[in-house]
Amino acid sequence: MLRDVTLTLLPGRVTEVTGRNGAGKSTLLRVIAGLRGPHKGIVKDRPRRVGYAPERFPVDQPFTVRGYLGHMAAIRRVPADPVGAWAERLGFGHLLDVRLPELSKGSAQKVGLAQALMDDPGLLILDEPFAGLDAATRAALPALISEFAAEGAIVVVSDHQRCIEALPGIDRLRVDNGTVTSIPSEKTDWTVLEVEVPEDEADTVETKLRADGYRVRRRKR
């Protein structure tokens, strides 16, 4: 049970939710996602497109990975074409024709991530997304999370493995004793560093810098 929770999640920000086991992190995430309604109070201005990846992806379903993601794409009303692209990006392209119950924990986690990411969500909620992932995907996921935030999504991540704490400028919430408190982020002094890049490479560099958590302003010479 969580009480007296008042918080604002801003577009373009990544929020890390911490707390001990059973403190209510998943409950908070489910309320934010709209899967549970609060007994009292409201959650308002939730973006229409919500991507939610649960702590344990439910593999007990009679579909192949491709079939399952195809169904989820249809429900989300997005083309099924990006399914393959997400599968390659998250490193499970070779498992598309494997049945869900036969997946390892890490591979199942990737399928859970893919279904959450495929709709370009305005609100992305990841409940322990790093659990069971291989080293390559674990290393790539923080940049992917930053990328979604840089594109304006609200990103909320519960992360016991402390994999996203290195991201610069993230907000932190602590769930404990039935309350949610905001942990003041370490104060960072920002400075302006001008970097000149060839015009045809500007988009690439900007995307990369934003993915790394930097603020980018563009100016033509």
Next chain:
Amino acid sequence: MIALIRFQVAGYVRSLRILHPLIVVALVVVLVLVQGPSGPDATDLAVGTFGDVAAFMFPIWAWAARALLDTQPDEQRALTATAARRRSMPTYAGLLSAYGVNVCLGIVALAVPLLQALQVGAPGRAILAGCALNLLVAVPGTLLGAWTSRPLIPGPGVSLLALLSAATALVLLGLGRLSWLSVPMIEWLRSAHDGAAEFTARFPAIALHLALWSVLVGTAYVALAHRRP
């Protein structure tokens, strides 16, 4: 909505859960219904079979609907709800999926009696009323299954007990003064066996009773399902 229905039905069919009611229905068709009506009352018997099928299928429809709605793991229901963008959508899609499957089961159960009714020359209006009766009874059957499905009753043992108890209670309730609270099973069985003309004449009242019952019970189900996490 269509994508959600396809997903639910595909999961139910691929998990082979559909075989359970299908085998029961096929057995009843083979062992009971193929022995068609004969004798001087063949026409009335053929019409009466429509009522028998609806009564027999009522708990089967509830059982099949409950199994279909229980096919998705709980966490998948959460994923489906976020993917559907509207929290109410999976509830409606679940009901429509279950009703669609139940109509298919009804077609399997009714195919032989329908052919027999045509063979013995039963009146067309009575045959149509018999088919419509089954289409209507499939709705409360589906709703009974929905009320006892996992989103509302998480324990599988308790929900099965609830399903059996509710089906029995509805039959018993239909025998007494409070029959208006129940599905009008006794009425449709009685009227179907009173002859084609009687059945056709009393069908509108039975249909109205079924429709009102379905609207009330269905609305209550949707309201409760939306409140559940």
